Amino acid sequence: MLGRVSVYTPAEVVEETGFSLDTLRYYEKIGLLERVGRNAAGQRRFSEEDVGWLGMVRCLRDTGMPIAQMLRFAELVRAGDHTIPDRVKLLEEHDRQVQKQIENLAERQRYIHHKIAYYRSFC
């Protein structure tokens, strides 16, 4: 018997990744997701790799990376292993952005706490 590589239907990927089907199609259309394989009927069948990559995309998206930059990262990944240092640089830069976001939020949160305390002093 032939080794059956595990594949995922669109519905399964929606379930797994939390992206809507429209978003998955959109990501494929703009090249954030490489052309996904199809079955005989032309329906998408996502590979394990596709799903893994979508996990990365979710992480970057949820940390506020713009699509344009994710596209650059996707291109580096496609270009092969020699781009690994560039990928590290990109991720480290992004990591600094995320760090800043966290610190900013924490500071704003202190302001909110003060405001709440101030309001509480009125009742």
Add this chain to the structure above:
Amino acid sequence: MLGRVSVYTPAEVVEETGFSLDTLRYYEKIGLLERVGRNAAGQRRFSEEDVGWLGMVRCLRDTGMPIAQMLRFAELVRAGDHTIPDRVKLLEEHDRQVQKQIENLAERQRYIHHKIAYYRSFC
């Protein structure tokens, strides 16, 4: 002599708050900022109170509160002191959102760190 209340020109408020002049006008137009006072020539003169409120707006905006919700908060503030408990509720709910954001970012950041470490193992 009459007590001269301190007022701010548009340029000063832009400087102080980091909002663009267009954004300030936009906020006034949609009612996030109450009708700002004018001088004889019809130019805006922001009060101390306006600037203080813009500080709050900046905090809420930078922590991701949608404008629609900021508008609700603004209405509570305008409605008078009896809405203070409601304002506290709103801010506490928002505080929980901010907390979630921070925790989410921290978790995603761990993923990024792992990815960087993984890439580093290749060179």
Add this chain to the structure above:
DNA sequence: CGTTGACCTGGAGTGCACTCCAGGTGGGAT
């Protein structure tokens, strides 16, 4: 007294990231 520059208004335009739609196909359960 002239020019520059900050400001005004109403309204149109922008960028991002989706999201929806019309019209159509194919396959599995009843």
Add this chain to the structure above:
DNA sequence: ATCCCACCTGGAGTGCACTCCAGGTCAACG
């Protein structure tokens, strides 16, 4: 057999939060 449902495509539409523009006013500086 037939019905439904998941899926397909290309393209249009949406929502948010601004941002820009045209055409105009006013005041201070040199």
